[in-house]
Amino acid sequence: MADLRIEGEREPLLGDTPGSREWDILETDEHYKSRWRSIRILYLTMFLSSVGFSIVILSIWPYLQKIDQTADTRFLGWVIASYSLGQMVASPIFGLWSNYRPRKEPLVVSIFISVAANCLYAYVHIPASHNKYYMLVARGLLGIGAGNVAVVRSYTAGATSLQERTSSMANISMCQALGFILGPVFQTCFAFIGEKGVTWDVIKLRINMYTTPVLLSAFLGILNIILILAILREHRVDDSGRQCKNINFEEASTDEIEVPQGNIDQVAVVAINVLFFVALFIFAVFETIIAPLTMDMYAWTQEQAVLYNGIILAALGVEAVVIFVGVKLLSKKIGERAILLGGLIVVWVGFFILLPWGNQFPKIQWEDLHNNSIPNTTFGEIIIGLWKSPMEDDNERPTGCSIEQAWCLYTPVIHLAQFLTSVVLIGVGYPVCNLMSYTLYSKVLGPKPQGVYMGWLTASGSGARILGPMFISQVYAHWGPRWAFSLMCGIVVLTITLLGVVYRRLIALSVRYGRIQE
Template identity: 25%
Template structure:
């Protein structure tokens, strides 16, 4: 352990970790949004239920390996091996993604393997959050996490920009080798594999992943503390001239008992604030539920509601993510360069972040006053069927849908799946309203929530090796993502977006109430320790008057 004077923020290793986080952000923001359109391109009959189920496998793998990697990093007191392994596994995941187009009839198996390996890689590499927490002092913690969020946000902008450039490579594109084509769907994946190698080299040669624990305020047993004090006294007893200690005066005495009691109290372990930990974990779960809706339901929903083709979906999502990333950069920069974290408390920022998610779902809920209906499947550029009955009895339309299934077909089928009866009575929200709300809520809400939630949780844990508990924090928040995608997809296919929006609204309100009720308990470990200490009296010399 290092003393307060020795312990300083290791900015070099933090910035290397941030570069790796930037690489991961570029990979995710350029690759993940193209997965659903790619699957629909390979097979228009691909269902949201299948997509949700496989996304659940991603989350399951992420949960398991985030906890395992955190525990392993604690044991070896180093985060470097897990971060390197995570980047290597990304390359393996991309290999299976590229095989989706090589074997269209077996695309489901390769899609499953892609998501599983991607989840393992994500969970294994998640220990970089632990490294940022343990490589920074508490005073620098907000700035450190802010810099991480800033790099992630830059990646969110760069990724979609690269993806947007790749949309010029029309499907099926150019054949490379082994049946793998370079097109707007596979180009982001191949790029992600290439930059993973850069991340691996940076970590091997420049990154120091050693865990460092600050000695200040560490929790020790009273017996251990006495042993340390006794040892220090034995080493230095001959250095203290006895003549400097005047204890022979008849009118003086030492009030040693009070000093002993004070030391005993100061040595007692300050327990974890379990209420604060549980509230913060629940808040993390709520944030993941919002992300679950954004990543699993919204891509197919907006593609259906706004009648986009696969290419249009990739382009529009790239533009939206670019705008979101720009706003995240703005707020993250404020935390890094303007020290916004010193002006606004973590607790308040977390409440504001959850509030923005609540407002987003309230505004984008398909209220009846929006008017309009979601059209059923039809060929792009042609009038849609007036209702579900007409779509089901239109033989020409059924033939077009069948023809679109052939490999490399140029027929674009857009609109709502014929199995979804809710499309007839679900109002279509205006795209400008949806776009503006998405950009503001994600661009404002996520940096406020993620930066401050990570900072406050690490402060609540205090000066310990945080690998395992950080793994629990990340893993627990991902539990809903195991069964959540399947449940959300089932609810979406059966009832449409209304019930999912109501669920999000409910959990956001519940979380806000918890945050407000336990607001005073959401403080750092050092803050609780200071509040629990009694004033020290020291050695009192009482003199007769």
């Protein structure tokens, strides 16, 4: 049945050559099946974590307005950022925990926190006041629960050989991307329930279009906990695929070997953290700016922006899945470092194409003129383009580039062909940079426990998702797309330079010490 196994999940590992002492079974068939069952459970965990984040992303703003009329766009920014803040704080903690205890423990605890957060979200309408703060806490707790991403990546890195690593990491990324795609789809499916819905008086639970998605997410979280407890086993192999001794193992085995010694290249570790930060920063900037940019450049109404940009982001998710499949095949021929460099170059070209040029200018929104000052656009006001409040009538709102943004008067329009070409290129480059960064990271760290290091990597990505929207909202509002995208081009150039400097250092620990040929 070996021919039926999916690519990247190899047959039980063998030694080097027939007749040698190494020509023996390094992994039994039973161990192989148990190892991959455990890894697949973590694929599911990553998928459900992504769904839990995105399943309410389209309804947060109208729900926040409904439960607390004192909430404004500034507070919305904090609600959105609280998820990443929670994940940034929790990731190193869960990572450290997973280094010294069975990985089931941080996984179960983190998922339980997510379940509790979803339940709290479903009840934020109950308190008589300060409801918005309960939502803030709920999203923050959900982010803390999502800190288990570090554990998932650490486990997968430790349970796969170098030959299996890229494929396994690509599968994790695919599950994550699918979760982000399907979450809003699930949300849309529950829209027919309506805002009123039904109320379960005994437990004071209101089941409507806002709470049903989180209740589903909570149920799936409980199911995930059951599967982890029933199926997940502790497995750890070295870069060749031999079982290693580990404090996380439930049973000791005389066949297990000691972890090879060697110092981790800390320069490479720091460099990859920076590369991963930039990769997440790039996409955070792009998904934040897409709504206001299209409304300014093409005079789209808010309803059109939500519809068209929703389609674009969904298409990018599908594109990412295709890219992950392609990268799994391409990495075997040219290596992860070259693919990462290519991804950064593609991203740079994408932002360069977005630079305004020509003598055609966007439609000016004269009707919105109140004074000559540049508005102090907040993170929440930029994000607000992703939602449409039921109380707003788009047909009565002026469209075009607001005269309050002084740059609208002298900045050429970004043509739709430019924009769509850039979308495709950034949609290719971002998933490549994201996947290759933490795949290389896991190889640089070697077979030692990676929980803490993966925690810091996840924290750097969370920081990027916080700082990216803050950066682009201020630069775009005050100086416009020319400065915004020029600065992004500069950031990517600096990142490419950094990659060039550390290029030779981004190799697997076992390759660095000559135990395995690259």
